Amino acid sequence: MFLNSLRLRLLVWLVGPGLLLAASLLATKYYYMRNAAEQVQDRLLAALAVSITNYTVTTGGDLLSRDMEMLLHEFTHEDTYYHVTGPDGAYVTGHADLPRPDKSRVLEPGTPFFYESVYLGETVRAVALRSFVSAPYLEGWTTIYITQTRRERQELLGTILVNTGIAFLIVVAIGGILAWIGITRGLSPLEDLRTAIRRRSPDDLRPIEEQTPAEIAEVVHALNGLLTKLDRSITANQRFIADASHQLRTPLAALQAESEWALRHARHDHERETLEGILSHARTASRLAGQLLKLARLAPEGRKTLDLASLDLKAFAAEVTGEWVGRAIRQDIDLGFEGPDDPQASAMVLGNCVMLREMLGNLLDNALRYCPSQSIITVRVIPATARRGPVLEVQDNGPGIPVNRRAEAVERFVRFNGEETEGSGLGLAIVKEVAVAHGAGLELKDSPDRQGLLVSIAFPRPADARLAASLPSPELARP
Ligand SMILES: Nc1ncnc2c1ncn2[C@@H]1O[C@H](COP(=O)(O)OP(=O)(O)O)[C@@H](O)[C@H]1O
Ligand SMILES: [Mg+2]
Structure with a gap:
C-alpha cells in the first residue's frame, strides 16, 4: 500500500495494529466466555439428569414431564425437554423423539455424556446419562436424555460481544486521535524546516541551520x-x-x-x-x-561584501538630483527635489552611496529618457516614522508603464520602446538589485495626481537594515 503522506502512514501503522489487537482480544474473550457458559450449562444438565432420573424412579415414570419442563423454563428461560428409557430401551417417560447420541457411542454408567444437536428447529445442548436403578416400578439400567436450548446464553454472549466491541472501537478511536496529535507534534520539525526553506530568498544559499531531529x-x-x-x-x-x-x-x-x-x-x-x-x-x-x-x-555574492554606511538620504538624493538638472534643462524638463520640511526629520539609511547613486541615476535617466519635453520630474524623500524607514520616490508625468507590465519591467533586458530609444533594458533590473541589497522594497505605481510613473523605494530603518538585506527580496507589487 502506498500512502503519500508520512502522517497517514504512521497513523495506519499505529491504528492498524491497534485494531488487530482489539479484534484478537475480542475473539479470545468470546471464546472463553462461551466455554464458561457451556460449562455452567453442562453442570446444570448433569444435575438435572440425576434428579429427573430419581424423580422418575420415585414416581414410577408418572412424573408429568410438562410441569417439570415449565418449571425449568421459569428458572432457566430455556426450553428443556427430556426422555427416559428403561431397560432394553423401553419408553418410560418424556418426549420420545429427543435426539440421541450416535448409536456407536457407548455410554458409561454414571458419567454424563454431552453432545450438541438440533431439536424442534433449534440447536440444543444435550446430555445422556445412564444409571442403574432399583425400585419397585423400575429396575435395571435406565438412560435419560435431556436437551436444552441456549437462546439466552447466545443472546447474552452477543450483547457482551457487541458492547465490548464498541468499547474497543472507542478506545482505538481515542488512541487514533492521540496518535494523530502525537504524529503532528512529532512531525513539527518538518513543518518548521519547510517554513524556513520557504521563507528563504532565492538568493540566499547559506546552509540551513534549523535544529532538526x-x-x-x-x-x-x-x-x-x-x-x-x-x-x-x-x-x-x-x-x-x-x-x-x-x-x-x-x-x-x-x-x-x-x-x-x-x-x-x-x-x-x-x-x-x-x-x-x-x-x-x-x-x-x-x-x-x-x-x-x-x-x-x-548579485548575491557581491552583496555579501557590499559596504554599507550610515547615510542621510535627503542630502544624498538632493545632491544626485542636482547633478541631473543640467540635462533636464537641456531637454526642457522641470526636475525638482522635495525633502521633508522638518529639518529634524530623520532620513538616515544604511546604504552604499556608489550603488544608491547608480540606482537614482538609472531612475532619473529613465524619467528623462521616456518623458517628453515640458514634463515634470520630482525626486522626493519621505522621512522615516517609528514603524518604517525613509522612502525615496521618483515621480514623472510621462507615458508611464501599464500596470500589467510593471513586474516584467524590472527584469533584465526587458524594454518596451524597441529601437526608438537607446538602452539595454538593464536599468530597472539594477534598481531592483540595489533595492534588494539594501533590504528596501521597490514598487512601481501610478503617479497619484498626474499620469506617469512613480517609483518608490522604501528603506528599512537603519536598525533593521542588516537583517532586511539578508531576508527574501521584497516582491514587486503585482496588479
Ligand atoms: N519613467 C518611465 N516612464 C515610462 N516608461 C519607463 C520609465 N522607466 C522605464 N520605462 C520603461 O521600462 C523599460 C525598462 O526600463 P530599463 O530597465 O531602464 O531599460 P532601458 O531604459 O534600458 O530600456 C523601458 O524600456 C521603458 O519602456
Ligand atoms: Mg533605463
Missing part, C-alpha cells in the same frame, strides 16, 4: 551540500560575467576613443556617417558592459 538532519545535511555547490557555481558564473564585462570595457573604450578621433578627422560625409554609427554602437556597448559589471557586482 536526527532523522531529518541527514536530509538537511544533503541539502546543505547541494546549496554549497550551487553557491559556488553561481559565484563562479557571476565572477565570469564580471570579468568578461570588465575585460570588454577596455577595448570598447578604445574603440570609442578611436572612432571619436577618426570622426574628427573624417573628410567625407559618408565616412562621417559610418563613423557616427560606429561611435554610437561603441557607446551603447560600453554602457552595456558597465551595467553588466554593476549587476554582477550586485
Whole structure:
C-alpha cells in the first residue's frame, strides 16, 4: 500500500495494529466466555439428569414431564425437554423423539455424556446419562436424555460481544486521535524546516541551520551540500560575467576613443556617417558592459561584501538630483527635489552611496529618457516614522508603464520602446538589485495626481537594515 503522506502512514501503522489487537482480544474473550457458559450449562444438565432420573424412579415414570419442563423454563428461560428409557430401551417417560447420541457411542454408567444437536428447529445442548436403578416400578439400567436450548446464553454472549466491541472501537478511536496529535507534534520539525526553506530568498544559499531531529538532519545535511555547490557555481558564473564585462570595457573604450578621433578627422560625409554609427554602437556597448559589471557586482555574492554606511538620504538624493538638472534643462524638463520640511526629520539609511547613486541615476535617466519635453520630474524623500524607514520616490508625468507590465519591467533586458530609444533594458533590473541589497522594497505605481510613473523605494530603518538585506527580496507589487 502506498500512502503519500508520512502522517497517514504512521497513523495506519499505529491504528492498524491497534485494531488487530482489539479484534484478537475480542475473539479470545468470546471464546472463553462461551466455554464458561457451556460449562455452567453442562453442570446444570448433569444435575438435572440425576434428579429427573430419581424423580422418575420415585414416581414410577408418572412424573408429568410438562410441569417439570415449565418449571425449568421459569428458572432457566430455556426450553428443556427430556426422555427416559428403561431397560432394553423401553419408553418410560418424556418426549420420545429427543435426539440421541450416535448409536456407536457407548455410554458409561454414571458419567454424563454431552453432545450438541438440533431439536424442534433449534440447536440444543444435550446430555445422556445412564444409571442403574432399583425400585419397585423400575429396575435395571435406565438412560435419560435431556436437551436444552441456549437462546439466552447466545443472546447474552452477543450483547457482551457487541458492547465490548464498541468499547474497543472507542478506545482505538481515542488512541487514533492521540496518535494523530502525537504524529503532528512529532512531525513539527518538518513543518518548521519547510517554513524556513520557504521563507528563504532565492538568493540566499547559506546552509540551513534549523535544529532538526536526527532523522531529518541527514536530509538537511544533503541539502546543505547541494546549496554549497550551487553557491559556488553561481559565484563562479557571476565572477565570469564580471570579468568578461570588465575585460570588454577596455577595448570598447578604445574603440570609442578611436572612432571619436577618426570622426574628427573624417573628410567625407559618408565616412562621417559610418563613423557616427560606429561611435554610437561603441557607446551603447560600453554602457552595456558597465551595467553588466554593476549587476554582477550586485548579485548575491557581491552583496555579501557590499559596504554599507550610515547615510542621510535627503542630502544624498538632493545632491544626485542636482547633478541631473543640467540635462533636464537641456531637454526642457522641470526636475525638482522635495525633502521633508522638518529639518529634524530623520532620513538616515544604511546604504552604499556608489550603488544608491547608480540606482537614482538609472531612475532619473529613465524619467528623462521616456518623458517628453515640458514634463515634470520630482525626486522626493519621505522621512522615516517609528514603524518604517525613509522612502525615496521618483515621480514623472510621462507615458508611464501599464500596470500589467510593471513586474516584467524590472527584469533584465526587458524594454518596451524597441529601437526608438537607446538602452539595454538593464536599468530597472539594477534598481531592483540595489533595492534588494539594501533590504528596501521597490514598487512601481501610478503617479497619484498626474499620469506617469512613480517609483518608490522604501528603506528599512537603519536598525533593521542588516537583517532586511539578508531576508527574501521584497516582491514587486503585482496588479
Ligand atoms: N519613467 C518611465 N516612464 C515610462 N516608461 C519607463 C520609465 N522607466 C522605464 N520605462 C520603461 O521600462 C523599460 C525598462 O526600463 P530599463 O530597465 O531602464 O531599460 P532601458 O531604459 O534600458 O530600456 C523601458 O524600456 C521603458 O519602456
Ligand atoms: Mg533605463
